[in-house]
Amino acid sequence: MKPIELSFEFFPPKTPDGVEKLRATRAQLLTLKPRFVSVTFGAGGSTQQGTLDTIVDIAKEGVDAAPHLSCIGSTKESLREILRQYRSHGIRHIVALRGDLPSGMGEMGELRYASELVAFIREETGDAFHIEVAAYPEYHPQARSPRHDLEAFAKKVKAGANSAITQYFFNADAYFRFLEDARKLGVDVPIVPGIMPITNYTQLMRFSEMCGAEVPRWVAKRLESFGDDRESIRAFGLDVVTDLCRRLIENGAPGLHFYTLNAAGATKAICERLDL
Template identity: 85%
Template sequence: MNPIEISFEFFPPKTPDGVEKLRATRAQLALLKPKFVSVTFGAGGSTQQGTLDTVLDMAKDGIEAAPHLSCIGSSKESLRAILERYRSNGIRHIVALRGDLPSGMGEVGELRYASELVAFIRAEYGDWFHIEVAAYPEYHPQARSPKHDLENFARKVKAGANAAITQYFYNADAYFRFVDDARKLGVDVPIVPGIMPITNYSQLMRFSEMCGAEVPRWVAKRLESFGDDREAIRAFGLDVVTQLCERLVKEGAPGLHFYTLNAATATKAICERLA
């Protein structure tokens, strides 16, 4: 039994093989007794049906699943229809995000910001949904400034969010500073660190470049030095991320949310070391 609440993120599989792989992954990770799992939602709602199918498949097995919902590129009518399907199927947990416009789509939609989406969900459904929002300890890559980014985060919480999950990071100081600064703005909801296991150097650097997460130079250099030695990368990555999690837990993080990439091995190994 883990001494801290954990949760996992999955993405909707696109093939029958992917569906089976995810079922095997979640069966392994379910043994760790997560508080909930989240399921991503593609740009402009491109995985809308896949997200719903995946969430309902998990709910059948008694897993509390929280679909991601992004507002960018969507109308209030389409968002209402999605939320209604979730409510009618007994889903009570949502991760509300602004999201990214898919390439080639010029319309931002009726709601431009996650704070507006949170306010919309509260106005339409009251307290039916437990709402998670995103937080960025190292600042959103499109933010005008750290101060502006922090104020945006506080706005989402004040619109009615129950909790927040952060972008992944490897610098614990950035997380604790962000939490302190958010508390000074009156944010009192749990801010759960997002954790990305390290299993692949080139993939990690690509993801981090896209989302604005900083990989410390010493970590990047060590990973790069391993070349194609996958086992060395995994062993080193396991040590780095476990130590990060241990510090986060020791210094008061309210939980850990793992970005699994639909694979169980690395996340399971970290959680077992923490148990």
């Protein structure tokens, strides 16, 4: 079996303490030798400077750092300037997303879809960037239909994406079916499953409601039954997510992309259990 490639997602910290916490988290996770790490980009570019600062900080550590870039609420000129800044800092990897329009902001921007953003990056920079895009095994919450969602994904890849990262999920069958359906549409790039460690029941349910990820009823009920018992939640969560990752690896997933929430503990524990 070929080695599994790991990658980790972080978000830009907002305080000096947050910056230090993220550095400590990275110090632990970088021992796992990830292929790259990514840093999120707030709605409408609200964390633009924070994303840049964090990316530059990580790149100094000799790690392939991939900033997220969303097009909603942005002009072509502002996107052009962001790409120029990343290139000037030696960044060669981007996660291209549509993004969400911030509340109160009425302008969609000049590019409405991630496929348009991918095409724009290619027009502006050629092959300067390795471009990741998002995939939704359980369908984007705003998709008109499963078929429409799948075709939108294929369009992003055909616009020039090199690989994809999925929204997190807990049903491996959803991932394998999505993979099969995507291949039938001619998509041949690696599609890496996104993994969300379970450490907090309330937070997990809130995130999942927002992004359309399904938490199986048996998992939700077990987590709910633990109440405020954090240790039991963490132990059960480790079992569930480790079993999911093991099944994905055994059935040929090309890698695992962890949504770390800027914490190392659960992600590292899962990787150690999997002997990665």
